[in-house]
Amino acid sequence: MLIQIPNVLTKDEVEYALRELKQGAYEDGKVSAGEIAGQVKQNLQLKRDAEAMKKCAPMLLAALKRNAEFQAAALPLKIRDPLLNRYDVGMTYGLHVDNALMGEPATIRTDVSGTLFLSSPQDYDGGELVIQEISAQRRVKLPAGCMVLYASTNSHRVEPVTRGTRLAGIFWIQSMVRDETKRDILFDLNQIMDSVDKKIDPAEKMALASIYHNLLRQWAET
Numbered sequence: 540m541l542i543q544i545p546n547v548l549t550k551d552e553v554e555y556a557l558r559e560l561k562q563g564a565y566e567d568g569k570v571s572a573g574e575i576a577g578q579v580k581q582n583l584q585l586k587r588d589a590e591a592m593k594k595c596a597p598m599l600l601a602a603l604k605r606n607a608e609f610q611a612a613a614l615p616l617k618i619r620d621p622l623l624n625r626y627d628v629g630m631t632y633g634l635h636v637d638n639a640l641m642g643e644p645a646t647i648r649t650d651v652s653g654t655l656f657l658s659s660p661q662d663y664d665g666g667e668l669v670i671q672e673i674s675a676q677r678r679v680k681l682p683a684g685c686m687v688l689y690a691s692t693n694s695h696r697v698e699p700v701t702r703g704t705r706l707a708g709i710f711w712i713q714s715m716v717r718d719e720t721k722r723d724i725l726f727d728l729n730q731i732m733d734s735v736d737k738k739i740d741p742a743e744k745m746a747l748a749s750i751y752h753n754l755l756r757q758w759a760e761t
C-alpha cells in the first residue's frame with residue numbers, strides 16, 4: 540500500500556496553514572518518538588497546545604473527513620490528532636518504524652501512516668519521504684496539499700533538508716480493516732467501481748456494490 544492523494548487541502552487551506560505555522564511555537568520532535576526512533580529523529584514539531592495547532596488540526600482532520608479517496612484507502616476507525624512537523628536545513632529523520640500504539644494510555648493502534656505535504660517542493664531541497672518496502676525504496680515528495688498513505692508496518696525515513704523549510708502534517712490511523720492486503724483489495728475494488736460507474740447498468744453496479752459491502756462485512760471491525 541502506497542497511495543498518493545492529490546488536493547486533500549485547497550490552495551487557500553495550504554496558505555492558511557503555512558501562515559499559522561510560520562508563527563507557531565515548536566519543540567524538539569523527540570518528545571513524540573519512542574526511545575529507539577528518538578535516537579534518529581532530528582526535527583521540530585508544533586507544540587500540541589500552540590495556538591496554530593488549535594487552528595490547523597481541526598482543518599486538516601476535516602479535510603480528511605470529506606476526502607472520498609482517503610476514506611476508501613484508509614477505512615478509518617480512529618484518526619490521531621496530527622503532528623505538524625518542521626525540518627529546517629540539516630534536519631532529518633533516520634530509518635524507523637512508527638510506534639504500534641499511541642496515546643498515554645494507548646488509545647489507537649497505528650495501521651496506516653500519512654504525510655500531508657504543506658510546503659511547496661520548490662521551497663526546499665531534500666526532505667523526501669523514503670518508504671522502505673521489502674523489495675524496493677519509494678521516494679515521495681508531493682505538491683503542497685497532497686498526501687501519501689502507507690502501511691505503518693513499513694520502515695521509513697526523511698532525507699536531510701539542504702535548503703529551505705519542509706512543513707508537513709503527520710497522521711496515524713487505526714483502520715476498520717487491520718490487514719493491509721484486505722484493505723488493498725477493498726481499495727482496488729472501490730476504485731474500479733468508481734471508474735466503471737458511468738459505463739455499466741444499474742444492476743451491474745448493484746452487484747459490484749454488493750460484493751464490496753459483503754467483503755467489508757467480513758473484514759471490518761468497528
Ligand code: NI
Binds near residue numbers: 635636637695
Ligand atoms: Ni515515522
